[in-house]
Amino acid sequence: MSVIEAPRSPGVRTARKRRVNWEKWGWIYMRVSGVILVVLIFGHLFVNLVAGEGVNAIDFAFVAGKLADPFWIVWDTLLLWLALIHGSNGIRTIINDYANNAIVRRILLGAVLVSTIVLLTLGTLVIYTFDPCPAGAPADLLPSFCPVP
Amino acid sequence: MPEKSAGTLADSTPVAPKISMPRRPAGTLYRGREGMWSWVLHRITGVAIYFFLLVHILDTALVRVSPAAYNAVIDTYKTPIMGLGETALVAAIGLHALNGLRIILIDFSSWGTRHQKLMFWIVIGLWVVLLAGFVPRQFMHIFGAH
Numbered sequence: 359m360s361v362i363e364a365p366r367s368p369g370v371r372t373a374r375k376r377r378v379n380w381e382k383w384g385w386i387y388m389r390v391s392g393v394i395l396v397v398l399i400f401g402h403l404f405v406n407l408v409a410g411e412g413v414n415a416i417d418f419a420f421v422a423g424k425l426a427d428p429f430w431i432v433w434d435t436l437l438l439w440l441a442l443i444h445g446s447n448g449i450r451t452i453i454n455d456y457a458n459n460a461i462v463r464r465i466l467l468g469a470v471l472v473s474t475i476v477l478l479t480l481g482t483l484v485i486y487t488f489d490p491c492p493a494g495a496p497a498d499l500l501p502s503f504c505p506v507p
Numbered sequence: 508m509p510e511k512s513a514g515t516l517a518d519s520t521p522v523a524p525k526i527s528m529p530r531r532p533a534g535t536l537y538r539g540r541e542g543m544w545s546w547v548l549h550r551i552t553g554v555a556i557y558f559f560l561l562v563h564i565l566d567t568a569l570v571r572v573s574p575a576a577y578n579a580v581i582d583t584y585k586t587p588i589m590g591l592g593e594t595a596l597v598a599a600i601g602l603h604a605l606n607g608l609r610i611i612l613i614d615f616s617s618w619g620t621r622h623q624k625l626m627f628w629i630v631i632g633l634w635v636v637l638l639a640g641f642v643p644r645q646f647m648h649i650f651g652a653h
């Protein structure tokens with residue numbers, strides 16, 4: 359004869375297998391990435407908008423100068439991945455909150471997933487295939503370290 | 508007030524207990540106060556920053572097209588109107604970041620929930636300080652001579 363255990367007694371886990379609690383890890387991710395993003399974003403904003411000439415200093419040569427430095431390559435890669443996944447997961451929460459229609463919800467969630475994957479791929483390729491001295495470009499638009507033709 | 512003795516009880520006229528229906532649902536931890544507004548602001552700023560990030564990854568990707576294409580687009584970021592947009596963006600990120608830290612303290616500290624209202628006003632205070640540092644500098648860059 360089988361004995362029915364009291365609810366929640368240890369060992370009563372036969373019906374549902376233990377699975378990864380993705381919702382919990384998403385919750386943790388929002389908080390861990392948030393703390394790191396504070397440093398990454400305020401550093402990014404300070405160097406690009408506040409220091410020196412601020413936004414007026416930004417042009418191709420400025421970006422090329424930054425992306426020639428491994429420090430900023432790592433910084434920008436982390437910023438891209440942490441911020442975009444944090445934002446996409448936040449948008450996922452908001453879609454789940456407001457999109458009551460199952461079809462609309464699936465379309466919106468699918469669009470967020472696709473755009474996130476596309477933009478992570480694009481952004482990563484831009485950082486790692488960047489050429490600071492593209493052939494044929496006018497020399498006055500290039501950083502000063504490019505060889506003069 | 509001292510307890511009324513049994514003797515004086517007979518004189519007092521019985522008063523019907525006053526129970527009135529609240530006109531709207533009464534306050535909870537979150538409804539209508541700092542807790543709710545911080546959540547509203549966090550959500551709105553989060554969505555705004557997200558859409559900027561999508562555009563920003565695309566405009567930065569132009570460095571892979573050509574220096575001229577990147578410069579042409581980034582030059583529009585230097586106009587006064589976009590300069591005001593950048594100011595709004597920094598304001599939104601600042602609020603989201605500071606309030607995000609407040610959320611994290613509420614979630615992980617033993618005292619956070621008890622002081623969530625105070626922490627909201629600290630967030631607002633730090634945010635004002637942040638903008639007091641940033642806005643004059645930004646206006647100098649976008650409206651000043653260069």
Ligand code: HEM
Pocket residue numbers: 385388389391392393395396399441442444445446447448449451452549550552553554556557560600603604605607608610611
């Ligand atoms: C600057 C550092 C940041 C910090 C400290 C931070 C912190 C947080 C925290 C703690 C949450 C709450 C998650 C929850 O309630 O479960 C959150 C939500 C969110 N964040 Fe951030 N975040 C930051 C940057 C960003 C950025 C750059 C974006 C956009 C790309 C973003 C978009 C969002 C969105 C859309 C939500 C969801 C809001 C909601 O559910 O109401 N955040 N953030």
